[in-house]
Amino acid sequence: MRRHPLAALLAIAIPLLSAAEDGELKGAKRPGPVQPDIYNDPVSPPPAPRRGGDLTFAEQVSFRSLDPDQDNSATTSELVHGYILESLVGSDQETWAERDGLATRWVIEDTLLLQDGSLLRGRVVQSPDGVTLDGTPVPKERIREVRLGTAFTFHLRKDVVFHNGQPFTARDVAFTWKLLRDPRNGMPSIQNYIQDISECTVLDDYTVRLVYNRQYWMALSVVGGYMYIRPHKAWDPDGLIDSDPDAFFKKLNEHPLLLKPIGTGPYQLDSLKKDFEVVLKRFDRYWDPVRTPQWPDRIRVRIIKDVNAQLQALRNGEIAYVPTMPPEIFDQFFEDPANARRFAAVENIYPAMGYIGWNHRRAIWKDKRVRWAMSHGAVDIDKFIREVLKGRAERVTGDFYRYSPSYNPDLKPIPYDPEKAADLLAEAGWWDSNNDGILDKDGKPFQFEMLIRDMPPTMPAIQMLLQMQQNLKKLGIRMEIKQLEWGAFLEKIERGDFDACRLGWALSSPPSRQDCFQIWHSSQIGEKGSNHLAYANPELDRLLEDCRRELDAAKRRDLEFRIQRLLYDEQPEIYLYMPAEHRAYDKAWRNVKFYVPRPGHALNEWSRIAP
Structure with missing residues (x-):
């Protein structure tokens, strides 16, 4: 998402x-x-x-x-x-429906990838008798893949100028596509969406076509809504993104428009x-x-x-x-x-949800029994909501918006149960072998550092961690709390240089359109990748990929529920509450x-x- x-x-x-x-x-x-x-x-x-x-x-x-x-x-x-x-x-902020923006209208077409690698575009109809494209039959043996709703032709407004006075044209769309799609841009959270837009063709000054190389249920939302259009002449006056892309991206992190945006x-x-x-x-x-x-x-x-x-x-x-x-x-x-x-x-x-995340690069979190022990014993979430938040929160058990059809209501919040937590830790081989009050395994004590951004002690997030610290101490676990200034905090998160973190995800806008690929697919592990917890699961990857391709809402809902069930069973993080x-x-x-x-x-x- x-x-x-x-x-x-x-x-x-x-x-x-x-x-x-x-x-x-x-x-x-x-x-x-x-x-x-x-x-x-x-x-x-x-x-x-x-x-x-x-x-x-x-x-x-x-x-x-x-x-x-x-x-x-x-x-x-x-x-x-x-x-x-x-x-x-x-x-639209009220209806949550898509509406015209810099494009006045758009035409959505299907594509056929043929065995020879060529691509046909038009209206595809599939039936037991075969496939037609714009009413013309296409032999099945010629077709390698049918991709529905993957070609978008946008007709742009002709009365728009950028803040620097330059006119907005299709070439600005093409530049933005090139900027966001290239893996050298240091923007993996957007690149994971844009990388599958394999073609951007400027048809004229005010018409542009973008084509996905795979079927995706949120394709219009992404191609139309995720690309914030930049002025190509201000960003790249010498045309380096085409003539010398290495030189362009080498200097990208120093570009003045990163701090002085023009839109x-x-x-x-x-x-x-x-x-x-x-x-x-x-x-x-x-x-x-x-x-x-x-x-x-x-x-x-x-x-x-x-x-x-x-x-x-x-x-x-x-x-x-x-x-x-x-x-x-x-x-x-x-x-x-x-x-x-x-x-x-x-x-x-x-529309957001808070969580306590475990860095799965650390051996201590590899055992699912340990993660479940933390979910049972780290913090009494219901009590925290009741006493600290004055009842002003609602627990969640997954990443989807609590009030959307995609949220799985069958998954119940995990109860605070320190005895169950202690049993799970013992089952996973964690004992206090030397009576020092700290559990250990293979000669290593159970201790870790919890990373959070710097904030006053009155903030609920800090109060939660202080309670968690005491609860874990009773279980024989030492947790140190480390606060960092926001920028330094994010740098550590992006590098994967932490044991655990207290964070939150701000959900899609609108929250009815969500895709968990960005935060859970293993391809998103890496510096600045959104899967900063580095949780990898081949079955989850497959479900996330299938969910992206599924255009039928009811079938996609089943996949979304299965994704949430898998994450619930695995507990790669502690899901807290919706704010x-x-x-x-x-x-x-x-x-x-x-x-x-x-x-x-x-x-x-x-x-x-x-x-």
């Missing part, structure tokens, strides 16, 4: 949302209309939106890059996508002060201001690592929006009547909507009405 607009992303382990009486999280969970200002004081008649003002919000972590494919963290992608960079196909979106980069602030300003030549309004003059992202400092900045009027905070701090903040009068209290679902988000914003801002698909807000829609 990835971040915007489809699959999942590496994200911080974040706090959650309040639960309804039936045990589910509050708020919308599925597609549907979203009303503005439901968290604000009612006003009649509703004020009309208007342009003006700077909308400043806080972010806890800084940016290594502002390119959403080089830095695939949710923080970067959620800032850049939809504001700076755009794709050929968009996604076609409603906002363009105004300034960047690393580790302090990113400022976007309205792009006055934007092509779609009606469907995508640009009410704020500027959108400012202020880096404030401590949540309490963020809330103080909110009170002081330095920022207008705190997009995430722990439930306890949220409750305390809104217990103050003055805060409740000035700021809106928001609780809504955030909801606690937010606070200044009530002076109106026309505020909160959506289910990430990031949950569209800041370009917010309008400052009150002074």
Whole structure:
């Protein structure tokens, strides 16, 4: 799965949302209309939106890059996508349906791979009598493979310009395809999707055809939505990607546009002060201001690592929006009547899931009995949700969105059972042979380091690890907690230089379209690969590949359930809970909507009405 607009992303382990009486999280969970200002004081008649003002919000972590494919963290992608960079196909935040984007329309065709290696394109009909292409029979003996829905011809808008004034054309699509597909780009999380797009043909300035070399149920979502289009003249003025690709990719990591992106979106980069602030300003030549309004003059992202400092900045009027905070701090903040009068209290679902991951490069995690022991004995997740998160979370047992048909409801959360954990460890050969209080096996003590990004001790993720540390100590396991600054943390994760980690995946946007290939297929193991836990299983690989090829939704659902069952049985990580988000914003801002698909807000829609 990835971040915007489809699959999942590496994200911080974040706090959650309040639960309804039936045990589910509050708020919308599925597609549907979203009303503005439901968290604000009612006003009649509703004020009309208007342009003006700077909308400043806080972010806890800084940016290594502002390119959403080089830095695939949710923080970067959620800032850049939809504001700076755009794709050929968009996604409606309310209906979750695909809609026109930089392409006004598209034609989808099938392909036939013939025995001689040539490719035919058109409308394929298969029947017991044979195969026809656009009504013409094709002898079966000539066909090597039938690929349904694999050729996409996009008709592009002619009124779009990039932020630097250059016109958007099909050549920008072709350049982006070449950039993202090449294994030298250092962007494996996107490359695993784009690498199967084997052909990109510029038919004219405003028509481009992209062809997949294999059948894939999410092909339109990927080819239309995953490629954030870059201006080829700004990225590659000398045409090196064609004439000397080695030279182009050798210098790619130093390219200035990685920190100064140029796109076609409603906002363009105004300034960047690393580790302090990113400022976007309205792009006055934007092509779609009606469907995508640009009410704020500027959108400012202020880096404030401590949540309490963020809330103080909110009170002081330095920022207008705190997009995430722990439930306890949220409750305390809104217990103050003055805060409740000035700021809106928001609780809504955030489609993500937290986990504790084991680095399977380490011998200690090779034994499934040990992993099951950790799932039973590391942390009492139900108690943690009840006492620390105030009941504001919902446990999950797999990677799929909790409220989608793809989620397997037959898999029940694993109960906290330290006695069962101790039995499994003993069965796996872990004993305290020298009475030092630490289990050992073959002369090696059971000890490991848990990696997490640096955050205050009030954050739920840290509180969970402290509880886990004590629980494991009782089982005879020594766990050390190591906190690192976000960039250094991600570097260790990407290199596979860790024993275990506390992290989370931000799910697809919209969360109804998910593909676990990116995070679990063995081909995604490696530096910067999303399978950073290095879990490899040939049966899982086969299921993931079959799932990608399956176009029938019911058959694909069966494969998705089998994928989740296998991962549940193997326990390569501890699945924790699905988050909801606690937010606070200044009530002076109106026309505020909160959506289910990430990031949950569209800041370009917010309008400052009150002074």
